[in-house]
Amino acid sequence: MKVLLLGSGGREHALAWKLAQSPRLTTLFALPGNPGIARYARCLEGIPLTDHDAIVTVCGAEDIDLVVVGPEAPLVDGIADRLTAEGIPVFGPKQVAAQLEGSKLFTKELCKAHNIPTAAFGRFAEPAGARAFIEAQGAPIVLKADGLMAGKGVIVAMTLDEALAAVDEVFAMGVPGTEILIEEFLEGEEVSFFCLVDGETVLPFGSAQDHKRAFDGDQGPNTGGMGAYSPAPVFTPEIERRTLAEIVKPTARALADAEAEFRGVLFAGLMITSAGPKLIEYNVRFGDPECQVLLRRLDGDLLALLEATANGRLAGHDVTFRDDAALAIVMATRGYPGDYGKGSVIAGLDEADAVEGVTVFHAGTRLIGDRLTAHGGRVLNITALGTDVREARARAYEAVSLIDWPEGFCRTDIAWRALKL
Ligand code: AMP
Ligand code: GLY
Numbered sequence: 147m148k149v150l151l152l153g154s155g156g157r158e159h160a161l162a163w164k165l166a167q168s169p170r171l172t173t174l175f176a177l178p179g180n181p182g183i184a185r186y187a188r189c190l191e192g193i194p195l196t197d198h199d200a201i202v203t204v205c206g207a208e209d210i211d212l213v214v215v216g217p218e219a220p221l222v223d224g225i226a227d228r229l230t231a232e233g234i235p236v237f238g239p240k241q242v243a244a245q246l247e248g249s250k251l252f253t254k255e256l257c258k259a260h261n262i263p264t265a266a267f268g269r270f271a272e273p274a275g276a277r278a279f280i281e282a283q284g285a286p287i288v289l290k291a292d293g294l295m296a297g298k299g300v301i302v303a304m305t306l307d308e309a310l311a312a313v314d315e316v317f318a319m320g321v322p323g324t325e326i327l328i329e330e331f332l333e334g335e336e337v338s339f340f341c342l343v344d345g346e347t348v349l350p351f352g353s354a355q356d357h358k359r360a361f362d363g364d365q366g367p368n369t370g371g372m373g374a375y376s377p378a379p380v381f382t383p384e385i386e387r388r389t390l391a392e393i394v395k396p397t398a399r400a401l402a403d404a405e406a407e408f409r410g411v412l413f414a415g416l417m418i419t420s421a422g423p424k425l426i427e428y429n430v431r432f433g434d435p436e437c438q439v440l441l442r443r444l445d446g447d448l449l450a451l452l453e454a455t456a457n458g459r460l461a462g463h464d465v466t467f468r469d470d471a472a473l474a475i476v477m478a479t480r481g482y483p484g485d486y487g488k489g490s491v492i493a494g495l496d497e498a499d500a501v502e503g504v505t506v507f508h509a510g511t512r513l514i515g516d517r518l519t520a521h522g523g524r525v526l527n528i529t530a531l532g533t534d535v536r537e538a539r540a541r542a543y544e545a546v547s548l549i550d551w552p553e554g555f556c557r558t559d560i561a562w563r564a565l566k567l
Contacts, residue, residue: 147449148209150175151187152195152225153216156476156509156527157434160441161214161448162186163507168449175208177201181518182508195220198228205234212237212453218431221410222248222294235456239430242406246397246428250327251292253428260400262393264425267329273313279328280309286331289313291320298368302331332426334419335380335563338436339389341414342451343398344460345407348390349451351465352443353381354436355563360483362559369483370524373560375473375535376439380418380563389416389423397428409455435474438507438527442472470531473538473561475546477554479510482523490553492518492526498545503531503538506545525554535564 147170151162159182165171166186179189193200195217205213213229215221215238224241238244245252257264265288270276280287285306291299299319303309316326340351354376360366381389394414401408413429413436432440441448445466454460479486492511495518499506507529510522528545532538539561546556 147171147211147453148173148175149449150177150201150205150208150210150213151179151183151216152177152201152213152220154178154180154183155216155434156507156524157432157437158216159183159507159509159527160438160529161216161432163505164441164444164448165214168447170447170449170453173208175204175210177204180508181511181513182506195225196223198223198225201225202228202232202234205229205232210234212449212456214238214452215410216431218244218247218429219294221430226409235453237452237456238410239408240406243401243408244430246408246412247430248294249292250290250427251325253425254327254329256397256400257425260396262396262425263422265330265332267327269325269327271325273317276313276326276328277310280306280313283328283330285309288329288331289316290327290329291316292324292327293321332417332419332424334417336426337378337381337416337418338374338433339381339386339394339414339416340432340436340440341390341394341412342455342460342465343394343408343410343412344455344458345402345409346398346458347460348395348398349460349463349465350386350390351411352376352440352467353378353386354433354439355380356433356436357557357560362557367483369478371433371435372476372478372557373474374433374435374439375471375538375561375564376436376443377471378564385418385423389414393423393425409458411455435476435527438474438529439472442505442529442531443467443470468531470533471535471538472529472531473535473542474527474529475542475556475560476509476524477526477528477546477549477551477556478524479520479522480553480555486523487553488519488521489514490520490551492520492554493550494548495526497548498528501530501541501545501548503541504545505529520551520553535561539565
């Protein structure tokens, strides 16, 4: 099979690495890819992911059998609709189902209509109503702007004053004229849970825990994710059973019944509360860096699973994972998630890669001549397998210590929850 992978981050490097192990793969193309992905794929340059016409043209010219979409933006923009209309199989949902990530209001209304456990909420078109609701509910309380906010747009207010002061700010974050959401504060531990969904069949694809804040001790600003491990100890078989029965399967059914079937990977961001799992949000693609740890643990042929998902033939397939734990440490350029410099030189990756159980994935790297340089916020993912999280973690941090990149930083406490550090 000839496969085209869209995206350029650590998530896509992990996808390329795993797809390249498939006996069914003949050629892998990546758009745009990165220097790590280039080891397994022909990277195509000069076409933005917003240019759907050009992507269709590439698929025709290269005789592509499957397009795998990494990030959410092209899905929310309708790339799956376009490719499907051209007869090109695609891993990733159509626009109508991608609203699960593109619109928080869409997801909340779907949950309400189908009794799916999530935080109670109100929606508001103007600040006065929002303030009255906050006064009535009290704090802590959560305010959210609607639309694709790239990890921003959420304020968790611990006091009434903070919540009231945040109202104007949250209205200003969203597209003018759209409503904001105000929801109940959920208490518990957060988990990312992934399922392959082909419209009808839902196949669990593992759990992970992310670290969203930039600095140790969960301090500092929110990021795309600074590290992850899998499996998540808090996600027990009983919690998984309930999540499938109460949250993921009713969602897939509701979308299929509304002729908006979901095909791709459904990423449920969950809060495990004392009353059981509740949905915080859906994403319509793999998590980054969650994907990296899931794929390190996956046994068997990823391409077969993605193809079956795209073609509505998941029934009868199995997902099997190694017993090992996997952990990923994100190395980012100093300054991230704020402003950061570009072009600093990275060395020592071969030494890091040689540590037992370790695989380094690239995110924001760029080759300048034969020098590897940092060109983004999140730049490298140091992943490791181990018999347990403790061993995976020790291996990953040993690899980090071998990387020579003074302009980079990482958290030193990845997996503190699992290890009760
Ligand atoms: P989101 O952008 O929806 O992922 O929200 C960002 C973060 O805000 C989540 O990862 C949670 O840590 C937190 N959060 C969102 N909604 C709630 C909620 N209802 N209760 C508590 N924390 C929340
Ligand atoms: N790591 C969280 C996300 O990919 O949204």
